[in-house]
Amino acid sequence: MGDVIKFIRIILFLLVFINVGFAQEVPSDLLNELTKSEFLQKDLQELCDQIGGRVTGSKSNEKAIEWAYSKLREAKVKVWKQDFEMPVMWDEKASKFRISGDLNFRPLAVAKYQTMPGNYVGRLIDVGMGTEEEVAQVTEELKDNFALVETDLCFDIDGLFNEYIHASKVEALLREKKVKGIVFMASRPQKLLYRFIPSKVTENDLPQFVMAREDAKRCQRSIRIGKQLNFLTTVKAEIGGKFTSSNILAEIPGTELKEEVILIGAHLDSWALGTGANDNGCNVSMLIDIARQLKKLNLKPKRTIRFALWNGEEQGYFGSWAYTKQNQSSLDNHKMAMSVDIGSGEIIGFFTNGREDLTSLMNTLVKPIDPDSSLTMINVPIVGTDNFDFMLEGIPNLVASHKPASYGINYHASSDTYDKVDLKSLKQNTKLIASVLWLYANADPKFINLPRNSRKEIESIFQKFDLEFSMRMFNVWDSWKNGQRGRVE
Numbered sequence: 328m329g330d331v332i333k334f335i336r337i338i339l340f341l342l343v344f345i346n347v348g349f350a351q352e353v354p355s356d357l358l359n360e361l362t363k364s365e366f367l368q369k370d371l372q373e374l375c376d377q378i379g380g381r382v383t384g385s386k387s388n389e390k391a392i393e394w395a396y397s398k399l400r401e402a403k404v405k406v407w408k409q410d411f412e413m414p415v416m417w418d419e420k421a422s423k424f425r426i427s428g429d430l431n432f433r434p435l436a437v438a439k440y441q442t443m444p445g446n447y448v449g450r451l452i453d454v455g456m457g458t459e460e461e462v463a464q465v466t467e468e469l470k471d472n473f474a475l476v477e478t479d480l481c482f483d484i485d486g487l488f489n490e491y492i493h494a495s496k497v498e499a500l501l502r503e504k505k506v507k508g509i510v511f512m513a514s515r516p517q518k519l520l521y522r523f524i525p526s527k528v529t530e531n532d533l534p535q536f537v538m539a540r541e542d543a544k545r546c547q548r549s550i551r552i553g554k555q556l557n558f559l560t561t562v563k564a565e566i567g568g569k570f571t572s573s574n575i576l577a578e579i580p581g582t583e584l585k586e587e588v589i590l591i592g593a594h595l596d597s598w599a600l601g602t603g604a605n606d607n608g609c610n611v612s613m614l615i616d617i618a619r620q621l622k623k624l625n626l627k628p629k630r631t632i633r634f635a636l637w638n639g640e641e642q643g644y645f646g647s648w649a650y651t652k653q654n655q656s657s658l659d660n661h662k663m664a665m666s667v668d669i670g671s672g673e674i675i676g677f678f679t680n681g682r683e684d685l686t687s688l689m690n691t692l693v694k695p696i697d698p699d700s701s702l703t704m705i706n707v708p709i710v711g712t713d714n715f716d717f718m719l720e721g722i723p724n725l726v727a728s729h730k731p732a733s734y735g736i737n738y739h740a741s742s743d744t745y746d747k748v749d750l751k752s753l754k755q756n757t758k759l760i761a762s763v764l765w766l767y768a769n770a771d772p773k774f775i776n777l778p779r780n781s782r783k784e785i786e787s788i789f790q791k792f793d794l795e796f797s798m799r800m801f802n803v804w805d806s807w808k809n810g811q812r813g814r815v816e
């Protein structure tokens with residue numbers, strides 16, 4: 328019976344080989360072990376519940392680094408730490424907020440990243456959505472006071488991007504008016520709070536806040552019937568200058584092409600209102616389990632599969648940026664770099680980040696595991712996660728594209744906790760990602776040796792997709808333009 332099955336397997340293998348030119352199939356043992364494994368769930372629960380939210384530089388982030396390192400060590404996977412420098416430290420503690428004047432109550436609110444600790448007081452001025460016309464009507468009152476900015480409700484990933492764009496435009500406009508600070512109405516109801524980065528990120532100098540939607544609406548309605556309100560806050564945050572953080576790197580060494588690297592990353596850090604479950608603990612656990620099962624089964628890919636648990640992602644992809652700087656001499660050997668950072672909804676394809684060649688490669692590569700062509704490649708460049716510096720280095724880079732599930736509504740929020748993770752999809756995703764890695768790491772060189780893009784080619788992708796605004800919005804445009812990050816030529 329065993330021989331018959333073996334024979335059928337060889338035939339299937341040859342069929343796949345003849346059809347698509349990839350002399351590989353995904354080992355069924357790997358898929359079986361990943362299906363059976365209880366580690367995925369257990370690790371995630373530990374990381375979220377026992378360690379919790381983990382802002383880079385915080386004690387819990389340090390714990391998460393040690394935790395990830397020991398998980399991989401216990402699995403006997405080759406693992407090491409890669410130190411890098413973070414420019415500043417900021418982690419909010421229990422700030423206090425009050426509305427005084429014609430109303431007196433304590434709204435729920437949080438400070439945005441890099442709002443400096445201290446006491447702030449000012450009148451709260453309603454600027455509606457913060458359009459030029461609306462702001463022009465209250466220009467006189469805005470100086471040295473706080474602008475209250477309305478937001479659209481946000482339910483999904485499109486909503487999130489719109490919120491970033493809106494906030495960035497309003498911030499620029501209000502800076503010109505010399506406001507003391509900005510209070511954004513939370514875009515999600517039920518008094519849900521979430522952390523947001525200002526558009527100057529680590530260089531931010533303007534106090535900014537997110538106020539619970541219901542509280543902000545109450546203020547807005549009151550101002551609109553002529554009440555005068557003051558916004559008072561005592562911001563408490565742990566702050567500091569440069570410090571050292573670490574990525575955790577691990578690998579399953581390749582055999583005949585071991586110098587060549589297939590890289591996959593998920594970020595270990597998170598904001599601290601929730602416990603970083605969908606963003607991005609679920610995918611950290613995923614990568615650890617894939618590495619664990621590959622090692623346990625002693626599977627040896629042709630190329631090296633390297634796993635990166637990035638740090639400092641939320642502040643501007645500092646860990647992955649540092650990796651590209653510290654590995655300049657071997658970047659030519661990085662055949663692909665993938666990020667998984669959009670939660671635990673079912674993976675439905677991949678963003679191919681402006682590269683036609685990668686799009687068609689991926690369509691061919693996944694055929695053996697996707698006979699019905701249900702995976703969709705989207706040739707749009709993603710700015711906002713750890714694929715970014717690989718894109719700037721011209722390396723073929725992918726971002727997994729997921730069904731939205733509960734990612735958007737819980738994004739960076741106090742509700743991003745273990746119970747929001749879709750464990751069933753996460754399990755399926757783990758098998759899919761393991762399969763893609765395996766196929767990539769074993770593919771015929773003539774199929775996967777895509778050239779690195781030159782600076783000129785990268786620039787033309789940015790132009791084609793009009794990326795300047797989003798890069799400015801995440802404060803990464805200048806560092807690309809002045810040659811601090813990315814390819815020089």
Ligand SMILES: [Zn+2]
Binds near residue numbers: 594606640668
């Ligand atoms: Zn993330």
